[in-house]
Amino acid sequence: MVEITRRNLFGAVGIGAGSLALGTTAGCSDSSPTGGAGGDYELPTYQAAPELTIEPAHVTETEGMENIYTDTVKEYFKSVDREPGSGGTVTSFQLTWGDPSTKREDNPYWQELEKRVGVTWEPTFVPQPVYDEKFSTMLAGGDIPDLVFVNDQSAIELQAIQDGAFADLSEVLSGDNILKWPNLAARKEEIWKASLKDGRIYQIPSPAWALTNLPIMRTDLIDQTSIGRTPQNADEMLTMLKEVTALGSGPGDQKLYGVNQYDPINNPLWKRMFRVGSDWQLDDSGKLIHAIETPQYKEMLTWLAAAWAEGVFDPNSMTATPADIVSGSALTWRAVTDTFMTPDGLMLMEKDLPGATWDYFDVPGYDGEGQLVVRNIPYGKSTCVGFQVAEDEDRLTEVLNVLDYFCAPYGSEEQLFLGYGVEGEYFEFNEFGIPVLDPEKAPDMGVQNVGVTSGDNSYRGHPNQAPWVESFTAVMESMAEHSIARDLEGLESQSQTFVSKGAQLVASWDDFDRGVVSGRESVDDLESFIGEYMAAGGEKIRAEYTEALGK
Template sequence: MGTRLSFKNGMMLLAAGTAAAGLLVGCGEKEETPVGTGDSSKTKTQREESAPSKSEEVSYPVKGAGNFTYGMELTGAWSDRYDSFDKLPLGQELEKRTGFDLDMVHVENKEAMNLLLASGELPDAIGYNFQLNYTGDESKAIQDGLIYPMSEEFVKKNAPDYWKAISENPEILKQVKTPEGDIYGFAFILGDEILKGGYGMLVRDDWCRELGIELPETPDEFYDMLEAFKDKKGAEVPLCIRSETLIEMLQRGVITSPFHLVCADNYVDDGKVVIGYEQPEFKDVLTWLNQLYSEGLLDPNFSTVDSDTVEANILTGKSGASSGTAGSFMGNLLSTNREDKNYSLAGIKNLVGTKGDTPKYGHYNTDVVGAVNVITTACKDPETVAKYFNFGYTKEGHMLYNFGIEGKSYEMVDGKPKFTDLILKNPDGLTAQQALSEYELAYGNGPFVQDKDYLLQYYQDDRQKDALKKWGDNNAKDYKMPKITINAESAGEYSSLLSELITYRDEMIIKYVRGEESLDGFDTYLDTLKSMGIDKVQEILQNAVDEYYHR
């Protein structure tokens, strides 16, 4: 086991009294000059001087692998029981099978991670969602001298199983590269179309059956259902969602199709980038939401309510409809009320204008999502660390990251891995997600290809699988933005403009829905978006999309 560090409030705290500088020397405690020093001209030279090489098999455990420092955020699913990733059964098994000793550098949240990135004391490797949380994403982090840029030759030689995983599909290879052609890290890859969905609206279908109501497909049917829940079932808050959930529903196109709007996020229509929340049709969506709010069908406290209250309302019958994921949200609700045989939830398809139509959009991920594991420029031996991350893309690594340890978290039944009662009926009262978090990473993400058999078992209730099917019935694939990278030159301007635009958009959505601003002034909202630079944002996005398609 390696020494564990934690990074809180900008301070490096040692778990075993060893100086941080010494631990951050690098892989195997070598003292040579770092491969990268933060100078972007040197990282460019690394790309230019990469020599062609053949793929070579990596044998595990790697002899003389040594240790390296590894930074990641603490995970809520296990951090109440373990203080470090390498103390988990999964972490210990990874050390055993790969031959590496992990010196963990844990941070509490993304703010702490950004402090770590700015501290000048980088670990050798980091797992982080750069695209979501770092201005300019991975490409800018390479230019800023944080990420070690990997060439194709480097990956073929030092991570051949990863190379196989990303090179067999040209779209995946494009998604793990920057505009400059660097492979920025070891990605979490969704291994099947079924894994790309999993979010939508759900309703008390037992109430619907009792009231003789079909599951709604149109806004009018949804309105009538909520009204019946309120009048005939006594639901105080028929539709209970948080403001963040409402914005997710709009961005993911859950309720926008009936109003001739794909979604309220960025999307591509015939190669052209469209920003949904600046379209005139967005007014009609907001008008309908305002009607739900003003008639007491949408939670009057949606802008302040917390997730615990939402769950309590759905569990106790105070509410009959909400929106969320099939796993941690719907699954937890069904599991909590499993003793109530009359309690039931069903996912409903995203709303459409005419019953039987296919929704324009819905929650749909690209092949590469979430956090990426990168080697930093502080690492003295990136070739060796690459071999650690390559393990996740081997057959053995695939099974460990997706299902855990055979005989403990899963057994092979008829040639397929099946989770044990340790996971599905945990004797210590852990939820399936909590139990899984100790043995595998498929419940979240990591350096491997996610297996659909993990998901189909994680969804223990057939109603979750039915919801997954209904939510996936849409045309999102026709409009989905590719996994673009904003070029480093535009990253700062883009981030600054987008931050202000999103803040303004979200504030106005709440005001319009609550009736605090009249939708008669919607043109003023559109004009304000223009004055705040939305056309420039659209231009930057279009350039990034064009670049992606021409990679």
């Protein structure tokens, strides 16, 4: 293993050095987990978390889909069977989306947490808007906390992994070694594989749904069209959208459009309909091409520009300020967590606009042959261990013990405490058996956000969403049946050009896409744009990803 000292690590970080990652040799790596440049190891053994004590409403065998639950766990299992820690201190650097938690001396939850894990817990809280900035400052300061919340889709945070800021955990977690930490072990092989860097384990990744977002429809509007709720192709979709727009207004005298928001980066509905596929993909000859080079992308732009010209879009649909959009729409893009897994969701939307009705929408293929859904990478944000922790085996074990506790899965006693505190003091169970946090105690929570989830990753619908279980299930199953994995899954970080220039390239693509759809530019300019995109870094990205695929 390459020895990394604090001096050479932070000298490298400071000058943006290339590969100084623990266990690797610059410019020489093998992405196979059994033959990497840092030595042989096995992917961590998968050990499922204990089964939930409730029956699923839907069991799936479709790749990319998860089981669906509508009942709530009422009997909790114990996920950690070990003595608390030695009483030492464990530090963290973690993201917070709100105000920092109440200080320890005034925070009974924090104090109880320390008793349960057996260490003094010293987190550093960083607000999301300045996380990368503070992350860089933390690195430059030369003192890496024991546990660090990392988003490897961030260029700065990815570079820190590549520069050796974090411990190589490959051998420590290899094979059955991971079974010392059952909650770390409760993540499947594909999750580890997708998160490897140079074929090595530097991060504990959180499982992520392959499918997280889907369209919902205004059935009160669509039912008035000649097409109805199930258009079969792009022509029928356009007719449906035009006829909704022609209604003029709906419940509450709300102005209506077929589409009231257009966001080509965050809403892939139209890419799904035209089967555009992932941003980088292999063509039939095995060559890596970008989505903008596919005939489907050009056909999609042509159709969208025609729909805009027909008046289907709200003129404000491309605004960056959501408050500017006050019209109703035939279709809306929503997250599963905002609709199916919340007590509000579609139920509240109907309550807020009397006369409006909502349901889930199954996107057709533009030619009647079905849509194409690109699945998410199978992991989300991660936690890394500071490189210096690995210098002491006992300390590394204790830090991983703490992280294992924080990774307790849904249905466990530990997860219930981590999320809601102590019953009667911090939360009560409601009529559905769901823990409800006392809002006055909420400021105490969040001291353990460095943890990442594990275990069961089903879609757990709120009982209030019971009327939509059948349609939600049908649409999600259809999406999964028409879904594919990314050709570059697990290799996204292998292009340094994308790490450094990806954001600018994506912004230029977004601007061109919007320009064509709104009539500011012409679809005839696509070839010229492709040339500019490739010259600005796209061609170099292609070469780097092609090399990574070859390895």
